[in-house]
Each structure stands twice: as structure tokens, then as C-alpha cells.
Amino acid sequence: MPTSTDGSRASDGSVRTGWLARAGAGFAATALLVWRRLKKQPVSLGYALILLVLALTTGILQGPPRWVRLWFGTGYESVIDGGHWWSPVTSVFLVDNLAELLLALLTTLVVLGYAEHLLGSVRTVIAFLATAILGTGVGLLLQDAGVASGEMWSRGVSELWALDPFTPIFGTIMAASSFAGPLWRRRIRVFTLVVALVLVLYSGQPSDFYRLLGALAGLALGAVFHPRRIDLTWRRSSHRETRTLLASVLGILAVGPVITIFSGTRFGLLAPLGLLLTQDVPSVTDVVDRCLLGNITRQCVHALTLERVAGVGPVLVSLLPLLTLLVAAFGILRGRRFAAWLAIVVNTGMAVLGAWYYGLLPISGQPYVWHWRSFQYFEVAVVLVVSVLVPLATAVLIAVNLRRFPVRSRPGRLRRFFLTTVVSFLALASAYVIGGLALSDRFTPAVTLVDLVSDVPERFIPVGFLRLERLSFLPTDWASTMLYQWVGPVFWVIVIIGAIQCMRSTVAGGRSDDAARLRALLSTGGGGSLAYMTTWEGNSLWFNASGSTAIAYRVETGVAITTTEPIGPVEDAARAIADFAIMCDDHGWIPVFYSLHGSWQATFARMGWQTMGIGEETILRPRTWDTTGKKWQDIRSSINRAERAGVRAEWTSYRALPVLESVQISEISELWVQEKELPELGFTLGGLDELRDPAVRLMLAIDGSGVVHAVTSWLPSYRDGRVIGWTLDFMRRRPDSMNGVMEFLIAQTAQRMSEEPEIEFLSLSAAPLAQTGSGDGENRASSLASRFIDFLGRSLEPVYGFRSLLAFKRKFQPEFHPLFMAYPDPVALPAIGLALARAYLPALSVREALAFARGLA
Structure with a gap:
């Protein structure tokens, strides 16, 4: 027994030693790979070392001392008043605190390193210094003009000093984008500009402004480094890439208010949530006494906002709509049309609410906002207008690209989401009014039915929209506070859960396990060589009563077009086709079976359907x-x-x-x-x-x-x-x-x-819409439908090359297997042709269709 025990221990030790040796070898190999990569980017590596050394020297936790900031930090007072002309360059080598240092080191090694890979070391140094000087210099000139004219933002931030390594990093990566391929060129520019713009709008510090200008300077410098022929035409992107960009923009804008929360100073145009971190909440009595008497000073509005956000509930009702947008952004990335509509509705709602509560709609009017005689009030108006236009522009941008989201949710799930949203809102609003009446003496002042009903909308919208709204009453104990603060968060949680469930139901008209049932049928065989296309998102699935046969289809302009032939046993197929046609008739759709092999010809002939060739499989x-x-x-x-x-x-x-x-x-x-x-x-x-x-x-x-x-x-x-x-x-x-x-x-x-x-x-x-012409000869030539397919194939040939593709495949000496389409009524051919065009070109806009049609003339 001792021998066995010693042997076990020896074995355990050898296993542990072997694992440690493998882990050490893996770490060493990774470190060697990273070091080889870093050696190829000496500029970014050197800049990271300078940032680290200076941070260790001047203070790594809280940043440099005051005298270092005054001499080497940049800003209006530093350059304009103090004459520190060197500060736009020296400020980019210092950071404010440890968190900024870690972020700067990571951004330097990854982003600046990638820029150096594209630009080369010499051009990287030039772009780094040029964008630092241009971004900060132009920003200071504009700020000086603003101070001279009495502009509110410039005067408000004139005493701030900036230590910012990100201005030249943003500028350099924008310059490097000119050397990237089309995919990363677009991504770099969109992401960089959106991030810079969001920082300006939600934080609004001078460094944010300089950073945006530095990015624009880098874009211009890249054009100088790598001149390209000026092309004013829009270079399209794939559906997935468009969805990626839209999801990124939506996600960044949704996270924007969080930037305000963690920003030390809040001067951005869209910083309504900036007061959330403030703990100096006045008492309810003081707020009501000073503000219910018509006091609309800035201090009173500040105090009202603080009281509105006193507690977890108001914070959640401000942040949960943003979380809803993040959920929508994830769905947009996956091509969910429901997610696109959710983003459109939420952003439009935020824009409308902003216009209402900021007094931009004449019917709601906040007259003290529109004192045009004062330049200061003009600036306030601009701030409020921008606050409305940003979500509105986002909604419009998504709506314009709505065709790029082919994945639809099941109609039943959509109806359930709508009913759940409406019913939950009405139930929570009723609970608030009824409960408020029961606790009327626990509010100050005591509330009436009219007070509670008029206050209902404010329980469900972010506090930031209520900055300029008069406060009518406040709760005074825990029961009234729970009622006052929590109906809104509960509603938004219900919306988020319902939205997630709705986006998970990606197959219209079926059960949640339809995708698994389809794959089980595919594994047994049936459906032919094209059957796996039925698994693609965007298809709806229909199963016969026994579940032995599945048909994948898409509904376009009232026509249900199958992706390919039925999947399942051949003996069940004829009955399944008839049942599917009945289902389509019940919904008012025209059934069309597409991409069928020749073995199905007899089945549709017995049904009296028309058939026509649409291509040949090789x-x-x-x-x-x-x-x-x-x-x-x-x-x-x-x-x-x-x-x-x-x-x-x-x-x-x-x-x-x-x-x-x-x-x-x-x-x-x-x-x-x-x-x-x-x-x-x-x-x-x-x-x-x-x-x-x-x-x-x-x-x-x-x-x-x-x-x-x-x-x-x-x-x-x-x-x-x-x-x-x-x-x-x-x-x-x-x-x-x-x-x-x-x-x-x-x-x-x-x-x-x-x-x-x-x-x-x-x-x-x-090759869609292309055939060798060896089919049915004279009958085919005389068919109206076939002539239409020939015309569509010839029209799209210069763009997509279907016939050239078929000729390419003939090089491999393949077997040719004709594919055909079956439809019940020749009168429906125009509708079928339009549906096919929409199926193949779901993102075709009216403008593109007209331009294409003109090209055919």
C-alpha cells in the first residue's frame, strides 16, 4: 500500500509538472509571438513606453501634479492666456489617471500599432505629430473665437486643461485608413468618427473636441499620403457589413449616456444623465418649497433633476431604454427585422418625447427656452434641438436600410409582444393612479386624480427628458416612493424580455423547434442537392400534419416561393404539396414551387399546374x-x-x-x-x-x-x-x-x-435564370413565362454574370440537370416575376431599380 500511495503521489506530481511545463511553453511561445509583432511597430511601442515611464514618474494613480498639468497640459488658458505654445504636443504624452493609462497603452499597441503597419514608421510619426498639432490647434482657435463672442460652451470649458494621448491616435488611424482595404477602410472611418462624435456630444470636454478635429485632420492627411481618384458615387457594402455598421452605430449611441456618467465634467450637448452620480440630493421639502412657486432658475432645475433621480428606480428608468437599444443592436447584427423596428420605435419615441418636454413642439411650449434675444438662450435651444435630432436621425438611417433585415419573427410572437407591451403599460399606469389615490396624503403636496393621470407619462420615460419639466409633487415615505419610482422600470424590463423572445423566433408561422425538426428531416435524406438552403435564416417553414415533410418558403408581395422541393419521403410529398397550396390559399398567397428537379415534373402535371425551366444544375x-x-x-x-x-x-x-x-x-x-x-x-x-x-x-x-x-x-x-x-x-x-x-x-x-x-x-x-438552351425547344421559346425569364436573365447578365457562370461550370464537363418552377395560374406570372425579383434583391431600392431600368433602355 505505501508503494501504491507513493506511486500515486509521484504520478500526480509528474502530471502537475507536465501541465506546468506545457503551460510555461505555451506562455513563452505566445510572448515570443507578441514580441516579434511589437518589434515590427517601433513607433507605437516607443510611445507606449514613454507613456508608461512618464506616468510612473509624475504619478500613476491620480495623474501628474498641478504644476505639470499647468506647464505641459493644453487648453485655452494654457495656450491663449499662458502662451504655452508647446503644450499641444507635450499634452499627448501624459495621462490623467491609472484607468486612462491602461486604456491608452492598449489603444497604442493595438490601434496605433495597426496604423503603423499600414502607414510605415515614418508616416506614422508624421501623422501622429501633425494630427496632434492640427486637432488641438484648430480647436483652440475655434474656442478662442467662441470666448470672444460670448459662446457658452467655449467660456464654460476655458479653464479646463487637457492631457490626452487619444487625439493623435484617432488622427493617425484615420490617416492609415486610406491604406486599408475597402472593408477596414469603411469600418475604421465609421467607428472612429462615431466614437469621437459621441464623446463630444455626451462628455463635451475640450479634449473630446480636439479628438474629433484630430480625426478629421487625419482623414485629410491620409488623402495626401495616398491620393485616390475622387469617386463621388456610393460604394455599396454587403448586407452583413451594412448591418454590422448600423449595429455598431446604434450600440455606440446607446452607450453614450454612460460616458456622461463616468465623465468628470459634463459639457456635452447630450448629457442629461450627467447628474446621476451626484450625491448631493436636497430634501423633498426644500425642493418643493423653492420650485413649485415658478422658480425656473438653473439651480432649481438642477435640484429638481437631482430629486427626480434620487433612488434606484429613476436610474433604471433612464438606463433600461438604453439597454433596449443594445438588445436591438444585437438583433440588427443578426438581421432581425423586428430589432430594426424596435430601434426605430425607441429612437423615434425618444425624439418625440424630447421635442415635447424640451418645448420644441408648439403645442407643448416651454416659453422660457425660446428667448431668442439672448445668445445664451439660442445655445440652449441648439442643445435641445441636437438632443432631438440625434435619435431621430438614427431612426431614419435604420428605416432607410430596412430591406437589409430579412429575418422576420413569427406573426404570433409579434402580436403577443404588442399586446403584452400595451397591457403591461395600461396595467402599471392604472396601478400607479389607483395606488396614488390610496396614498394621496403621502405625497407632498397631496395629489388628486388629475395630478396622477397627468404624471403617468413621466413615470415611464428617462429622467433626462424632464430637466425642464415642472415638478408637481414628490413621495414622502417608502410606500409612495416604491409606487412613484418602480412602475417605469418594471415596464421596461417586460419590454426587454419580450423583445429578446421575439427576436429568438426567427421562423415565421411555425413552432420554436421547427429548425431542429427540419435538420432532423435533412439528416435522413430528401430534398435533393439544394435542400440545405432551407436552413438559411429568412425562410419560413411549413410542416404537414404528421411532421414527415417540410417545405421552406418566403412570402414576397403576396407570393409564397419555396426555396427548393419538399423535404421528406416521396410518398408523402404529393399530399404535402396540396396541403401547402391550401395553406397559401387560406392566407391569400400565390404558391410557387421553385428550384425543382425533373423527377417532380409528373407530380405537378397531374395537379394541372404550369411549369417552366429556370436554370440547370451542374x-x-x-x-x-x-x-x-x-x-x-x-x-x-x-x-x-x-x-x-x-x-x-x-x-x-x-x-x-x-x-x-x-x-x-x-x-x-x-x-x-x-x-x-x-x-x-x-x-x-x-x-x-x-x-x-x-x-x-x-x-x-x-x-x-x-x-x-x-x-x-x-x-x-x-x-x-x-x-x-x-x-x-x-x-x-x-x-x-x-x-x-x-x-x-x-x-x-x-x-x-x-x-x-x-x-x-x-x-x-x-446559375439562376441561365440555361444551356437544350431543353424543351419550341415550346419553351413560345412560352410567355420563359420569355420573361430569358429577359430577366439577359438584363441581369451584365451585373451578375449568370450565363457567364454557367459557361464557367461547363469547363468541368458536368452532367446537366434542369431545374424548373411550378405555379398554378399563368395569370399570376407578373406577380411571380416581381416576387422573384424581391426575393433575389431584397435590398433593391426604387432609385436603384429605376437606374437599372434606364440602363436597359
Whole structure:
């Protein structure tokens, strides 16, 4: 036994020692990698060391002493009054406190380091110093003009001294954006400018103003460093990238008021929550005595606001709407249309409430705001107008891009959310009025029914909107305080929970487990090679009564278009098609079965439906894959060219990609989208969102330097739980990649699948609206519907190249399998054509449609 015990201990010790050795080796490897990266950015590394050394020297916790701030900090008094002309440069090497030091070090090493990677060290130094001087210098000139003219903000901040390392960092990254690709160029500029603008609006310190000007100076300097041809046309972005930008802007604006809370001084135009941290709350009696008599001085308004926010409830009712916007931002990122509408409604509501309570609407009027004779009152009016315009502009921006959010919630869940919101508001408002009447003597002064009813809206809106609203009464004990403060937070919690549940229901007209039921059917087989497209978000799902068959569809302009054929046993399909058509008729929709294979032709012929060809699927057989012979010369040349260029093919999944490779894929996609004159296609053509499915595989073309030259994605087809085939979906390449890179990727995929005996086919999918013309000949040519499809295909060919894509796929000597569309009534063809256009181009605006139509003339 002792031997065993000693042996166990020895074993435990060796395991522990081995784990520590592996952990130490991993840490050492990571540290070495970081150090090699830092050595490539000497400017940012040197600046970070200077910040750290000066912080340790002058005071790392509370920042530099007063004499250092006076001599080396910048600001109006420092430069204009004190003549410290050097301070715009010296101030960027000092920080205010430990928290700012840590943030500055991180931003320097990451953001400034990335800028140095793009610009090079010499240009980084130039951009750093130039934007520091220009941002602060121009800001001081404007501030001097404001002080001379009596402008309120300039005079209010004239005594503040700025220590700010972020002005040159913002300016340098903006200058570096000119050297970035289109994806990161847009992201850098949007994020940097939005963050700088939010800081100005919600904090409003001189350093925030200098930072915004520094960013604009960096943008101009980047144009000097890297001149580009001036292009006044809008360069479109993919749907996902647009949603990413909108979600980021909404999230930053929602977090803005929190900046006010943590700001030492609050001079921003949108700082209504700045008083939340103030603990000097006057007594209820003092506030009522001084302010109910018409005293509307600034001190009285200040005291009223403090009393309004005295407690947890008012803080929550001010912050929960912001949390609602953050929830909406997350939904917008995921393409949820409900989230977009939620953001529009909340922002519009904030704008309307601001206009009402700030006296900008004539019917509500706060006459003491509009004394135009005084420049000071004019500035107050500007502050209030901006407070209204910011959320209103955000709502308009999201509404303009509403078509980019294809994922709809189930109608039942939407109705439930609406009813829950309305009922909860009415119930809580009634509880407040009834409870207030029961506790009327516990308010000061005692309240009446009219007082309580008129006060109901103020219980549900952020306190910041009530800065200029007269206070009628206040609670005096715990019971009246609970009633007074907590009806609003309870309402917003209900809204947030309901919104989250509504955004989780992404499949219209079904159950919450429909997605899992669909994947279970897919795993058993059925649905053909295109079946996996039914899992994409934006599809609605219908199941027959037994649950054995599923049909994925989208409703556009009153037409229900299926994504592909029914999924399930063939023997149940005919009845399922009839039941689906009945369901569509009950809803007033026109049923259209799209992307069907030839085996379904007889089924619809028996039903008396019309059919027409809409494309041809190209199929490869990996078991017989061979590239010998003259017909394969182009494919062999592409493979040899890739080998000479050091480009390899990598079979992987999106989740397994390193961060740098996933970013490159996003950039390739953006470059591809920007080449098109019309928006990115959808429906049966996947985008970046569809790559993220763990069952989807990618084949990448990567060179020895880790540069991704092209990407293809492959959708699985199952039988009895096994993958028996792959279908090509996503195809994008860099504009400067080698010729034949796509041929190389497809050939490598086919070669790989030929080594897996269970794989029966590779589908190169179908080019929408393009056919070889070998179909039904004379009947096809005489068909009105076919002529329409031909016209639509010819019209979109210059932009999307469907027919060129079909010609490309013919290089692989595939089998051609016609695809057709079935519909019940030829009279509905115009409506079906419009629905198909909306399905493929959900983000097509009226202006783009007219411009495209003019191009066809």
C-alpha cells in the first residue's frame, strides 16, 4: 500500500509538472509571438513606453501634479492666456489617471500599432505629430473665437486643461485608413468618427473636441499620403457589413449616456444623465418649497433633476431604454427585422418625447427656452434641438436600410409582444393612479386624480427628458416612493424580455423547434442537392400534419416561393404539396414551387399546374473524376499555375479559421460586392452569414504568406445521417488573385471527394435564370413565362454574370440537370416575376431599380 500511495503521489506530481511545463511553453511561445509583432511597430511601442515611464514618474494613480498639468497640459488658458505654445504636443504624452493609462497603452499597441503597419514608421510619426498639432490647434482657435463672442460652451470649458494621448491616435488611424482595404477602410472611418462624435456630444470636454478635429485632420492627411481618384458615387457594402455598421452605430449611441456618467465634467450637448452620480440630493421639502412657486432658475432645475433621480428606480428608468437599444443592436447584427423596428420605435419615441418636454413642439411650449434675444438662450435651444435630432436621425438611417433585415419573427410572437407591451403599460399606469389615490396624503403636496393621470407619462420615460419639466409633487415615505419610482422600470424590463423572445423566433408561422425538426428531416435524406438552403435564416417553414415533410418558403408581395422541393419521403410529398397550396390559399398567397428537379415534373402535371425551366444544375461524380484529355486543359493549367505560385487548397470550416483568415474572407466579399451595380443577391445564393454554419465546409486558396486568394463554400447533403454529397454555394476571389484560382479550388475539392467513397456527387449548383438552351425547344421559346425569364436573365447578365457562370461550370464537363418552377395560374406570372425579383434583391431600392431600368433602355 505505501508503494501504491507513493506511486500515486509521484504520478500526480509528474502530471502537475507536465501541465506546468506545457503551460510555461505555451506562455513563452505566445510572448515570443507578441514580441516579434511589437518589434515590427517601433513607433507605437516607443510611445507606449514613454507613456508608461512618464506616468510612473509624475504619478500613476491620480495623474501628474498641478504644476505639470499647468506647464505641459493644453487648453485655452494654457495656450491663449499662458502662451504655452508647446503644450499641444507635450499634452499627448501624459495621462490623467491609472484607468486612462491602461486604456491608452492598449489603444497604442493595438490601434496605433495597426496604423503603423499600414502607414510605415515614418508616416506614422508624421501623422501622429501633425494630427496632434492640427486637432488641438484648430480647436483652440475655434474656442478662442467662441470666448470672444460670448459662446457658452467655449467660456464654460476655458479653464479646463487637457492631457490626452487619444487625439493623435484617432488622427493617425484615420490617416492609415486610406491604406486599408475597402472593408477596414469603411469600418475604421465609421467607428472612429462615431466614437469621437459621441464623446463630444455626451462628455463635451475640450479634449473630446480636439479628438474629433484630430480625426478629421487625419482623414485629410491620409488623402495626401495616398491620393485616390475622387469617386463621388456610393460604394455599396454587403448586407452583413451594412448591418454590422448600423449595429455598431446604434450600440455606440446607446452607450453614450454612460460616458456622461463616468465623465468628470459634463459639457456635452447630450448629457442629461450627467447628474446621476451626484450625491448631493436636497430634501423633498426644500425642493418643493423653492420650485413649485415658478422658480425656473438653473439651480432649481438642477435640484429638481437631482430629486427626480434620487433612488434606484429613476436610474433604471433612464438606463433600461438604453439597454433596449443594445438588445436591438444585437438583433440588427443578426438581421432581425423586428430589432430594426424596435430601434426605430425607441429612437423615434425618444425624439418625440424630447421635442415635447424640451418645448420644441408648439403645442407643448416651454416659453422660457425660446428667448431668442439672448445668445445664451439660442445655445440652449441648439442643445435641445441636437438632443432631438440625434435619435431621430438614427431612426431614419435604420428605416432607410430596412430591406437589409430579412429575418422576420413569427406573426404570433409579434402580436403577443404588442399586446403584452400595451397591457403591461395600461396595467402599471392604472396601478400607479389607483395606488396614488390610496396614498394621496403621502405625497407632498397631496395629489388628486388629475395630478396622477397627468404624471403617468413621466413615470415611464428617462429622467433626462424632464430637466425642464415642472415638478408637481414628490413621495414622502417608502410606500409612495416604491409606487412613484418602480412602475417605469418594471415596464421596461417586460419590454426587454419580450423583445429578446421575439427576436429568438426567427421562423415565421411555425413552432420554436421547427429548425431542429427540419435538420432532423435533412439528416435522413430528401430534398435533393439544394435542400440545405432551407436552413438559411429568412425562410419560413411549413410542416404537414404528421411532421414527415417540410417545405421552406418566403412570402414576397403576396407570393409564397419555396426555396427548393419538399423535404421528406416521396410518398408523402404529393399530399404535402396540396396541403401547402391550401395553406397559401387560406392566407391569400400565390404558391410557387421553385428550384425543382425533373423527377417532380409528373407530380405537378397531374395537379394541372404550369411549369417552366429556370436554370440547370451542374453535377460532378467524384468517383469518376479524371482531368486527362484535351477538354481538361484549362483545369490542369489552373492547378499547375497554383503550384508554381505556392498557393495551396485548404478544406476547413469557418469556426476553425484563424481570425486573420476570417477577416480576409470578409474583405474579399466586400471587394466583390463593391464591383456590382446592384445590391448583393439573396434567396438561393448565400453570403457571409451562411458560411458560419458548422455543417458548411470551406475550400480556401492560401499562399505561403497566409493571404487568402479565394474562397468557396460547400453545403452538405445527407442520407441516413451520412454526408453523401456537397453543393457549391459561396464563390468569391480577390481581384488581384491569379487566373484560374476558382477552377483550382473546385478541382481540388473534386479530387478530395474522389478519395472519400461515401461521396456520391458534387453539385456546382445552378446559375439562376441561365440555361444551356437544350431543353424543351419550341415550346419553351413560345412560352410567355420563359420569355420573361430569358429577359430577366439577359438584363441581369451584365451585373451578375449568370450565363457567364454557367459557361464557367461547363469547363468541368458536368452532367446537366434542369431545374424548373411550378405555379398554378399563368395569370399570376407578373406577380411571380416581381416576387422573384424581391426575393433575389431584397435590398433593391426604387432609385436603384429605376437606374437599372434606364440602363436597359
